[in-house]
Amino acid sequence: MNPLQELRQRYKQLAKNLPHPARQDYEAACQRELLPKGYYLCRQGAICRQVATLESGSARVFHLKGTTEVSTAFLFPGDFVTSFQSFYLQVPSQSAIQLMEESQVTLLSYQTLQKLKATYREIDEIDRLSNDYYTMWLEERIFSLQFHSATERYADLLHNEPHLVQKVPLSYIASYLGITLETLSRIRAKVS
């Protein structure tokens, strides 16, 4: 496994094995909800006040550009879901976050997370590591967007997140790769 994936494992392990006092406070502070497909965890232009942990289901982050939506991320069980800039700076979000299926999520507000981080070193550490992971994930994505052709980017995706291609509609994937639906369709025809 590469360093990036190890890091992901590491913070997920830490989150799962949160020791007792921290765990208890965390459980008490967060809010578990079963939300329907299509639910907005954050709307574009609104301040993202919570971070969600996906227990089941899936979500996507996208930006509304005029009339078209451009997807920038897809999230799955175990992932922390939030609009990074909006959440950490508490400023309006540049993108929206929407559930792609009915999902079980655990919600934590900005203020609560701040308190938990200040109280428990372990929670602070998880927050830090997951942010580091996100940063490195972004670096990898830039790599792909900047250096690779559409065909290569699709191959990258297939390689890095094969499950994603099964579950996510092609129109979302196309915008995520920065190409049109038609081009993606042609790439797929060639490959297979």
Add this chain to the structure above:
Amino acid sequence: MNPLQELRQRYKQLAKNLPHPARQDYEAACQRELLPKGYYLCRQGAICRQVATLESGSARVFHLKGTTEVSTAFLFPGDFVTSFQSFYLQVPSQSAIQLMEESQVTLLSYQTLQKLKATYREIDEIDRLSNDYYTMWLEERIFSLQFHSATERYADLLHNEPHLVQKVPLSYIASYLGITLETLSRIRAKVS
């Protein structure tokens, strides 16, 4: 000013106004050097063991892809310079960092920074904020790469970092924008 630039200001302010005890320890721990143009702060494949603060001069981060270099960042006075993944995980770097001119830099090793962060809340805060800034900067860059045409990306750059276009050779800028030198040249001819 947008939230991103405010954040940048904020961590630079904090760094400049580091209170006495922390400042003294920091000064003692770091290493000031005047390094020549072309000097490698980190080579591709090596572990990046230090973070540099640029006092004067400039640097660029690039990736060697076969025979061609693709630039991924340009750094100027006041910026912290390191290979994020390599430094924070202490794993081999995917890219190289080279000085574009003779530069005065302040070097801090990984171990020393860890100690300083553990001892001084202020230094920890600066590290955190500068990482957050970097993350948001990456998000913006992805935005540009994923949504915008070559012409728009050049306009973005001109808008976000106008000084850069004066100081950096066009061949570096072209690869940074993910296009060829010739295409960049044609874009410039059209615009002006």
Add this chain to the structure above:
DNA sequence: AAGCTGATTTGACAAATGTCAAAACCAGTC
């Protein structure tokens, strides 16, 4: 099985960008 609806594929053509080679430009040097 027929009909509907949304997702995906295919076709024809246009626009953007890449490739390779040559020309022009520019700063420093003799």
Add this chain to the structure above:
DNA sequence: GACTGGTTTTGACATTTGTCAAATCAGCTT
């Protein structure tokens, strides 16, 4: 002022990707 090496621009043409319209496919409903 011409020479030189590196940078930038220009030209001709190839390739990739986008656009718009139509065809096909897949899953549901009746």
